[in-house]
Amino acid sequence: MPRYVFRPNSSDTTELPSARHDELASLAAAVQRGDTDALRTFLTTIVPYLLRIVRRVLGPEHPDLEDVTYEAAYAAVEGLSRFRGEGTVKHFACRVAVLTAMNVRRRDSTAKRARQRETVDFDGLPSDRPGPEQNLLTASLVPIVRDLVATLPQPLAEALTLHVILGYTVPEIVESCGAREETIRSRLRLAKQALRKRVLGNPVLREVLEAEL
Numbered sequence: 001m002p003r004y005v006f007r008p009n010s011s012d013t014t015e016l017p018s019a020r021h022d023e024l025a026s027l028a029a030a031v032q033r034g035d036t037d038a039l040r041t042f043l044t045t046i047v048p049y050l051l052r053i054v055r056r057v058l059g060p061e062h063p064d065l066e067d068v069t070y071e072a073a074y075a076a077v078e079g080l081s082r083f084r085g086e087g088t089v090k091h092f093a094c095r096v097a098v099l100t101a102m103n104v105r106r107r108d109s110t111a112k113r114a115r116q117r118e119t120v121d122f123d124g125l126p127s128d129r130p131g132p133e134q135n136l137l138t139a140s141l142v143p144i145v146r147d148l149v150a151t152l153p154q155p156l157a158e159a160l161t162l163h164v165i166l167g168y169t170v171p172e173i174v175e176s177c178g179a180r181e182e183t184i185r186s187r188l189r190l191a192k193q194a195l196r197k198r199v200l201g202n203p204v205l206r207e208v209l210e211a212e213l
Contacts, residue, residue: 024089032080039077047073049090050097056165057101059146064104072100087175095176098161102149109150144198152194159184160191 024045030038051069058065076093083092145164149157162168162176173184 022085022088022090028080028083028089031077042077043073046076046090046093050076050093053094053097053166054101056142057098057146057149057161058105059143068101068104069097072097075100086178091172091176094166095158095162098158098166099154102154102157102161105146106150109147144195148191148195148198152191156187156191156194159187160195163188 024042027038027042027045031042047069050072051065054069054072055062055065058068062068073093076096079092079096080089083089086092142165145160149161152160158177159173162173163170168176170181170184170188173179174181177184
């Protein structure tokens, strides 16, 4: 199981409301003290939330959604000893879930390349979903981002996943990752360049890319 290292940067999070109140902090502290009841409660609380994240990163049809979710949940528990209050416990667990799911995505991509030459599945892009046009176009980027995650360096893939797939704002990514805002913006800019190469053939998606990133 991969290890996750989180570095505090309190100056980046003091202005965020979520950094001032952490509903899971006391429960996480009890887990670290070895309270088994607290552990069960903690897992029960975060697993549904992490499942939604894993489903968003891997796609709703992935066969290992539950397994990856529990892997992420126990990785979050293991990582609590290294958590130093960078954002909230929920943000911490969310980031672990994103990283865990990205690792699975990379593994799946490697296996796929071993079977056949990797291609972008544009057939999976939604074309007639109801709802506001902007939401539709933004959703159209998600399958491409899922494929791109397997090829980008991890910091860029993480920033792109949080921003496009989970809808995090730049300040929220700063809080979650413990990095400076200019660093996050730089990662998103580089990820945007890679993503643009995937959508150059589609002028509609290219327009969304400019709006979203």
